[in-house]
Every structure is written in C-alpha cells, then in structure tokens.
Amino acid sequence: MKAVRFHEYGSPDVLRYEDVEQPVPGAGEVRIRVAATSFNPVDGNIRAGFMQGPIPVALPHTPGIDVSGTVDALGEGVDGIETGDRVVGFLPMTGAGAAAEYVLAPAGILAPAPASIPLADAGGLPLVGLTAWQALFDHAGLTAGQRVLINGAGGAVGGYAVQLAKRVGAHVIATAGPRSSEHVKAVGADEVLGHGLPELAEPVDVVLNLAPVEPAQLAALTGVVRDGGVVVNTTVWMPAPSDEKRGVRGIDLFVESDATQLAQLVALVDAGELRVDITRRVPLADLPALHAEAAAGPVSGKAVILPPTSLT
DSSP: OEEEEESSSSSGGGEEEEEOOOOOOOTTEEEEEEEEEEOOHHHHHHHHTTTTTTSOOOSSBOOOOEEEEEEEEEOTTOOSOOTTOEEEEEOOTTSOOSSBSEEEEEGGGEEEOOSSSOTTGGGGSHHHHHHHHIIIIIISOOOTTOEEEEETTTSHHHHHHHHHHHHTTOEEEEEOOTTTHHHHHHTTOSEEEOSSSOOOSSOEEEEEEOSOOOHHHHHHGGGGEEEEEEEEEOOTTSOOOOBGGGTBEEEEOOOOOOHHHHHHHHHHHHTTSSOOOOOEEEEGGGHHHHHHHHHHSOOOSOEEEEOHHHHO
C-alpha cells in the first residue's frame, strides 16, 4: 500500500511517499481502508521533532491523527463493529497515522461516520471537533447564558467552538482576521472583533485561546474574565494564565480521543446542527507539499488528505 512516512525528524523534506506493507490487526484492533485523514498543525510539530517528549513516536512514522474510512478487517475480540462499517476516529498520537491507504485503530476509539456528508470530509472532524468540545464543556463547563470569548476563532477548531457554544445558548464573542470574520459570523458568533486584546463592554465567563499569541498577550486575557472565570488554552508551549486573587483559573488543554463525545459530534452533524467545513482536498502524494506550505505560514481552513483508493 502507499503511505507517507518520515524516517527521521526534520523539515518537510523528510516526508516520503512510499510503498509499505499493509498492516494486520491485532487483538482489539480493526483495519480501516482510509477515505481521508486531515492535516493538523501538530502533525508538523511531530515531524519536526518538537513533540518528542509528550508525543514520542517510533521511526519511520506515518502522520495523520484523524481518520475516516471503512472497516476492512477485524482483530480478535472486536465486538460491535463489522467489516464494511463506515467510521471516524482520533487515532493514538504515538502510533501510526492515517496518511496511508490502510491504518490500524483500536476499536474503542471509533464512532460511526456521519451519514449526511461525504465520508472523506468526515476525516476533518475528530481532532478539531473534540478539541472544541472538551475545551468548552469538560474544562470550562460552559452553560447557557454565559459569555465566552473565543480568541483565534478563524481556524478549524474555532469554527466548531463557535457553533457548539452558540448551540448551548452562550453569548459568543470571537476574534478573527479579515479573511475569516465573515465565516465566523456565519457559523453563529454574536460579536466578531479583530485580533489583539479585545475591549469588551462587560467581562466574560470563559476565554478559549486558540491563537499562537505572545506570552504577554496571553496573560492579558485574564483581564477580560470575570472573577471566578476560566481561561482554557490550547497553545501547549505556553501555560494558561491565571489570576489567583480573583479566582480566575488557567487550564491547559491536551485533547483526548473519546468515542462517546465523537459520536455526539457526529449526531449533531447528521441533525444539521453542526457544520463540517472542508476547504481543500489534497492527494496523499501531495502531503509533503502541504507540510511545506504550513511550515511557511498558517494553512487556512481545513484540508483533508485523500489516499489513492479514495480518489478512484
């Protein structure tokens, strides 16, 4: 089968489009014929060697944390999944990824794929959708009537965060650049502000920071949070700021695979209550070029990566 792998850490030049052996599922695993994976910024950080501490991978390594596809083989002891099932999942970050024609996955991390969108497009949902869900609900405890500031809402996680926060009845304030402000409005933000420290009419209950801001800018975000509020930060190279005197908590988010939450996201997609936006569909052979593009500057929108079996 075809896969993209890197045999050493480094620049995007270390990525190779090559032939590898088709994997065989072990106990508790399934093999998935990949419809799509997606590109996430963490993929570039893993490839470059910046994440060897928190995310150690064995070389050669196949990137691609998200997967959508069709179950094609079952390992011993797998129940509740059949060959032919269409599934989505957030793969273990230290294992082989889905930038390949086939990938193995623990059966327990998979959820049925949305029926209302193309299977390949569903490959852009798991990581970003789970990040938004866990940030807002598991860590911030967002509820109806609260005010939330989503800093850096123009990215893929931000789009889901705006939709999910609005759906539970929160007042959503978003910061976004000129290219993405209209999209952020379209998915439900009540207020859209430019980048930089926002001037708000009243404090917010929750700040969700998705932007790679300077440490001083991140720390300043505590100033727009009410006493007892929370700042959830996804930029893991900087700790979340807090203000102990006012009871403002800072929480660093490390997203986890969760099949139950993913199934809830899928149900929202199929109910028409959550929009999946895919801006680019990239052939697997062109994944090294996409990594190079991302290394030169942020990749706008959400790109899914299609193996040859998905293109035919």
